[in-house]
Amino acid sequence: MAIKRMGIANPSANSSTLVFTADASYLSSVLATNKGATSTTLRAWIAPSGATLNSQYGYIFYDIELPAANTIESHRFALSIGDRVYVSSTTANTSFSLNGIYDSGASIDDHIVQTTGVHGIADTSVLVTTSTTNSLNNRLIAIELGLGIFD
Numbered sequence: 001m002a003i004k005r006m007g008i009a010n011p012s013a014n015s016s017t018l019v020f021t022a023d024a025s026y027l028s029s030v031l032a033t034n035k036g037a038t039s040t041t042l043r044a045w046i047a048p049s050g051a052t053l054n055s056q057y058g059y060i061f062y063d064i065e066l067p068a069a070n071t072i073e074s075h076r077f078a079l080s081i082g083d084r085v086y087v088s089s090t091t092a093n094t095s096f097s098l099n100g101i102y103d104s105g106a107s108i109d110d111h112i113v114q115t116t117g118v119h120g121i122a123d124t125s126v127l128v129t130t131s132t133t134n135s136l137n138n139r140l141i142a143i144e145l146g147l148g149i150f151d
Contacts, residue, residue: 002101003101004102012092014088014090020085020098022082025078025103027078029074029076031096032061033070037068037069042094043061044088045060
């Protein structure tokens with residue numbers, strides 16, 4: 001999976017700026033850089049597909065102070081088709097970059113051989129098959145747990 005730059009924004013002060021509308025599912029993060037000589041206050045949020053009220057938004061940054069000449073990266077968050085990512089800053093000297101990894105939805109489970117009777121566990125394939133088919137992260141965690149048995 002390749003990392004994709006999904007959008008860049010250099011918004012005017014105190015303006016809500018749309019950076020990206022998801023065309024697929026992504027695991028994403030926001031980078032914000034303060035290019036100015038004074039601190040700025042940031043917001044970044046997700047408006048889920050179909051959301052019309054601020055109370056329905058998921059905030060990534062909310063009134064985070066970013067000192068002059070500094071950069072911050074958000075935690076990773078999921079985007080679904082139709083979700084919109086917005087940013088804002090109290091100064092016009094902030095640059096935002098939204099980056100993500102596309103979740104292809106390909107089934108990793110199909111490529112794992114089911115193994116039984118390892119170290120007294122009746123069926124280690126359960127570690128893989130009980131995870132969701134829509135969440136790449138959950139499948140990877142299940143696979144990592146399975147691999148730990150063989151160490």
